[in-house]
Amino acid sequence: MTSLRIALVEDEPVTARNLAHMLQSLDENIRIVTMLRSVKEATAWFSEQEDGYDLAFMDIRLADGLSFDIFKKVSIHKPVIFVTAYNDYAIEAFKNNGIDYILKPFDEAELQQSLQKYESLVRPTATGAQPNPAKLAALLEQLESNIKPYKRSFLVHHRDKLVPVETNKIAWCYTAHEIVYAHTQDNRQYIMEFTMEQLEQQLDPSLFFRANRQFIVNRQVITEVDFYFNGRLLVKVKPEPTEPILISKARVPEFKSWMNH
The missing domain is CATH 2.40.50.1020 (LytTr DNA-binding domain)
Incomplete structure (x- = not known):
């Protein structure tokens, strides 16, 4: 069976390792191709690996900015599942447009649902359809505007x-x-x-x-x-x-x- 190649973007090493372990325990065909810790690292990797992965998990808040900054610098054409602590109404838009999210702290049941969502999305993608970059950018902007900065x-x-x-x-x-x-x-x-x-x-x-x-x-x-x-x-x-x-x-x-x- 073909492996599912996943790229992880998470700045907390322990969280990244736990997520990788949970994913691989759910499906032995999952292969973690990279663990990226910053906007800078992720931008460089995605710009060179357009076809080197099938699905990305991205934390929203990273050490050097928001993961949305990655999308502003490089085109992402593969499905993305966001990992976030923000249960905002705007995120619902992602669930209707080929992007899912899981809330921290997450569990195996949530990850399983996200993987099932991915499977349902790649079927039309396999016929040649691709996620709409313009629609993705609009949705990212909507979600970004609803994330409040940390308290000063x-x-x-x-x-x-x-x-x-x-x-x-x-x-x-x-x-x-x-x-x-x-x-x-x-x-x-x-x-x-x-x-x-x-x-x-x-x-x-x-x-x-x-x-x-x-x-x-x-x-x-x-x-x-x-x-x-x-x-x-x-x-x-x-x-x-x-x-x-x-x-x-x-x-x-x-x-x-x-x-x-």
Whole structure:
């Protein structure tokens, strides 16, 4: 049986490897032909490999920009499945025009549905039809306009006032007793009107890491990382929190990759 050649565009190595593993566990005929980590790498590869793949999986947010930038620099004529944390109404347009999407964190059932969608789309393609580049560009522009940038500041309540807090000044966010706090680098603390999950979506992942259910930490305040019990890591920061910031053994590879980014 002919193999299905897939190109992955994902800037988090752990996520890329997990996606590759899940895809190949679903279909032994799947072959990952490349793993690309940036707009620059992907643009160069796709410009030279027009027929070197059958399907692409692309994360929307990459280290050096949005994956939409790839389409502005090189023509993509093969189906694309976007990997995104944004469940936006505009994405529905892709589902009706030969492009699918999966939401992070994804599972095998979602991947299976996306692969089935691809199979249904390639049947007409096999007869000579190709996705419409102009329609694709319009859809990309529509989706791009609906993706909000990461937060640069938060307006928070403090002593009967509204105080702007710059995002890059936040040392860490933590939750206790169902209340979420932001602790700044100058040792101030504010109550946030968001859940930890909502904050995680609004903070730039190149700067902030979800250490565990209780903490999100800013890489700028990390002073050192120590080995801890049972394969965990202890993240030391300044200013210091009252409770330790621990990285579970399962998340250590992802954390190391993030720190090395």
